[in-house]
Amino acid sequence: MSPRLADDAALLDRVVALALQAEARGHLPIAALVALRGEVVAEGWSEVPGPPYHPGRHAEIVALSGVPVALWPRARELTVVTTLEPCLMCFGTCLLHGIGRVVYGATDTLGGAGHVLPHLPPYYADGRGVPEWIGPLDPARCDPLYHRADRAFARLPAGLPHDAPWMD
Numbered sequence: 001m002s003p004r005l006a007d008d009a010a011l012l013d014r015v016v017a018l019a020l021q022a023e024a025r026g027h028l029p030i031a032a033l034v035a036l037r038g039e040v041v042a043e044g045w046s047e048v049p050g051p052p053y054h055p056g057r058h059a060e061i062v063a064l065s066g067v068p069v070a071l072w073p074r075a076r077e078l079t080v081v082t083t084l085e086p087c088l089m090c091f092g093t094c095l096l097h098g099i100g101r102v103v104y105g106a107t108d109t110l111g112g113a114g115h116v117l118p119h120l121p122p123y124y125a126d127g128r129g130v131p132e133w134i135g136p137l138d139p140a141r142c143d144p145l146y147h148r149a150d151r152a153f154a155r156l157p158a159g160l161p162h163d164a165p166w167m168d
């Protein structure tokens, strides 16, 4: 295993543990961190349910808000690691912050931003500034987290009714 893949695997272990901690505290089981050369510089979990309820407090947003300002000039060296493929908002946030890599454990088959990667505005059309999109690296552990999070999210004001198989 290359050092980078070993780093990604270890960082995924960390976000899975964080997601389980979040779930035990009544949050959605989704967590994220930001790493520089394999070292965690910020982390967080979904705080959407609250209290107070806040539709924008996704795990990636919480983690990115904790990145020390001095590191932003090195954004291309930063990796966001998350249990669940980022949504449109979190992808946009990673893109506009210049994050170099996004690593995720489970594919968000319904809302994942991977659906829009081939359709970015012309400014990004040559891939300039677009983070590497790496995953799913750990569906065995992260798909169940995703499905439990999706069930809980559907009961929140921002949730939309849908009929994914795990919603039965």
Ligand SMILES: [Zn+2]
Pocket (backbone or CB within 6 Å): 058, 059, 060, 086, 087, 088, 089, 090, 091
């Ligand atoms: Zn998101």
